[in-house]
Amino acid sequence: QRVLVANLQRNVANRRNAFLHLVSTTLIKNHDLVVAEELRSKNMLRNHALAMSIADVGWRTFLSMLAYKAGLYGRSFVTVNPRNTTQTCSACGFVMTGDQKLTLADRKWTCPHCGAFHIRDHNAAKNILAKGLAVK
Ligand SMILES: [Zn+2]
Structure with missing residues (x-):
């Protein structure tokens, strides 16, 4: 059971990562400028509904992907105060x-x-x- 759960968790993590890579690459490749809100996890994690979706999506990971891919493809990525x-x-x-x-x-x-x-x-x-x- 322990190995089974570990495998499932790894599968979920891999799929999530693949999804974040796909979306971030598509956004950066197709736009000269991408703007996102700065992370506000401390505030938002207090809100349960949002906490769930933010934790789920791996927002911090997503923003860092956008940032380094913007550099890679010569695009601009900017974060702003929410x-x-x-x-x-x-x-x-x-x-x-x-x-x-x-x-x-x-x-x-x-x-x-x-x-x-x-x-x-x-x-x-x-x-x-x-x-x-x-x-x-
Ligand atoms: Zn108005």
Whole structure:
């Protein structure tokens, strides 16, 4: 049983690693600039749902793959401060605070300031890219 479990764990680790390599290589090869949020594991690991997915995906490993592959392929890889990337309207810059603050359950939302409709992660991605372009 011990050997069986060890083999299963190794298989899972190998598959995860292969997946991270595939995704990071594809991203770097197909883009001149890749921007990601800096690691915020300490904060996010306090949130159980996110803790699961971050631990699962091996985010730290993924970011380091992106960094060294960017060097390898002559691309740019930038990490930015994750502060308010979700809460900011990418159309007008309005920041959701207090009672308006988006929760994890809010997958879509409409900006109360300019009326722009957002898909949560797409809006955050736009903000992350804008931050990355600003520091580049
Ligand atoms: Zn707005």
